[in-house]
Amino acid sequence: MTDITGKAAVITGGGTGIGMGLAKELARRGVPVAIGDIMIDNARRTAAEIVAAGGRAIAVPCDVCERAAIHALREEAEAAFGPIQLVFANAGATNFDRLAEIRDEDADWIIQVNLMGVLNTARAFLPGMIAAGGGHLVATSSTAGLTPGSVPVHSVYSAAKMGIIGLMMNLSLELRQHRIGVTTYCPGGVASALGDQNSLYRPQRFGGPKSEGLQVPEESFQDAAPRFYSPESVAPIVLEAVRRDRPFAFDHAEQRETFRETYSRVVETCYDDIAAWEAEHGTPELVENAG
Numbered sequence: 441m442t443d444i445t446g447k448a449a450v451i452t453g454g455g456t457g458i459g460m461g462l463a464k465e466l467a468r469r470g471v472p473v474a475i476g477d478i479m480i481d482n483a484r485r486t487a488a489e490i491v492a493a494g495g496r497a498i499a500v501p502c503d504v505c506e507r508a509a510i511h512a513l514r515e516e517a518e519a520a521f522g523p524i525q526l527v528f529a530n531a532g533a534t535n536f537d538r539l540a541e542i543r544d545e546d547a548d549w550i551i552q553v554n555l556m557g558v559l560n561t562a563r564a565f566l567p568g569m570i571a572a573g574g575g576h577l578v579a580t581s582s583t584a585g586l587t588p589g590s591v592p593v594h595s596v597y598s599a600a601k602m603g604i605i606g607l608m609m610n611l612s613l614e615l616r617q618h619r620i621g622v623t624t625y626c627p628g629g630v631a632s633a634l635g636d637q638n639s640l641y642r643p644q645r646f647g648g649p650k651s652e653g654l655q656v657p658e659e660s661f662q663d664a665a666p667r668f669y670s671p672e673s674v675a676p677i678v679l680e681a682v683r684r685d686r687p688f689a690f691d692h693a694e695q696r697e698t699f700r701e702t703y704s705r706v707v708e709t710c711y712d713d714i715a716a717w718e719a720e721h722g723t724p725e726l727v728e729n730a731g
């Protein structure tokens with residue numbers, strides 16, 4: 441169980457969309473929130489709306505690809521609200537380029553912002569969380585990371601988002617002793633600014649904002665167009681997963697079948713293959729003391 445009462449939060453990418461919904465829900469429950477975002481005007485607007493509604497919030501310019509910027513976010517957040525025990529590493533950006541065609545700077549950007557952004561954020565805030573005696577770390581992955589075979593032409597983003605899942609699942613083992621809960625949120629379709637503003641999120645070192653908007657190939661969602669929920673309605677679902685200390689938070693119950701199919705297919709083919717191989721040929725040759 442993670443009790444958010446009396447704790448302060450940081451949210452990366454909290455200027456719009458899912459992060460904004462989380463920031464407002466946390467503030468509504470009395471949690472002060474520091475919003476770090478590369479789009480500082482959006483972050484300031486969200487913080488101002490929270491303050492106008494009686495909550496506590498600050499906005500800090502922050503590119504999660506830059507470690508120094510995250511440390512500056514931590515310093516400002518701690519100066520405003522004291523120890524930060526609730527960390528939402530949520531900032532992200534997407535793209536739909538074929539791997540054979542993607543530009544170097546876009547491949548680097550998508551890995552950096554989605555995977556390294558979470559890793560950088562966790563590294564910057566964990567020492568303080570440990571010193572404060574515990575808390576909760578939430579990272580926003582995606583169903584593209586959980587079931588990466590479901591949306592074509594999404595390989596780099598899927599790799600980054602699945603990387604987050606590996607990072608978080610392993611991290612939970614070392615954070616348990618520090619009473620820090622770990623939840624990976626895998627949105628399956630939430631209305632946000634990704635469609636309209638995604639191209640503006642690219643930092644200068646990856647070429648800066650792109651002139652062309654986000655292009656989604658028809659084949660990517662030809663099987664099933666996602667249903668989009670509002671950020672306000674998914675935020676309480678994520679916070680309930682935090683309260684229950686769940687390893688994952690999902691928001692589309694019907695996507696359970698995609699998950700089951702993805703992994704049961706692996707269990708029933710690839711593990712059957714190796715079991716059958718061992719039955720016919722014996723186990724692979726064992727090397728003593730190799731580990």
Ligand SMILES: NC(=O)c1ccc[n+]([C@@H]2O[C@H](COP(=O)([O-])OP(=O)(O)OC[C@H]3O[C@@H](n4cnc5c(N)ncnc54)[C@H](O)[C@@H]3O)[C@@H](O)[C@H]2O)c1
Pocket residue numbers: 452453454455456457458459476477478479482502503504505530531532533534553580581582583584626627628629630631632633634635637638641642643
């Ligand atoms: N909306 C969905 O259906 C969906 C599905 C799966 C995963 N996600 C993930 O949810 C997270 C939030 O996205 P969203 O859908 O709310 O979209 P959004 O565009 O509304 O929010 C993304 C936020 O991240 C910020 N951001 C982008 N690059 C940044 C950087 N380098 N440093 C700091 N901030 C940066 C943006 O300014 C924005 O505020 C992302 O990680 C996204 O990949 C969203």
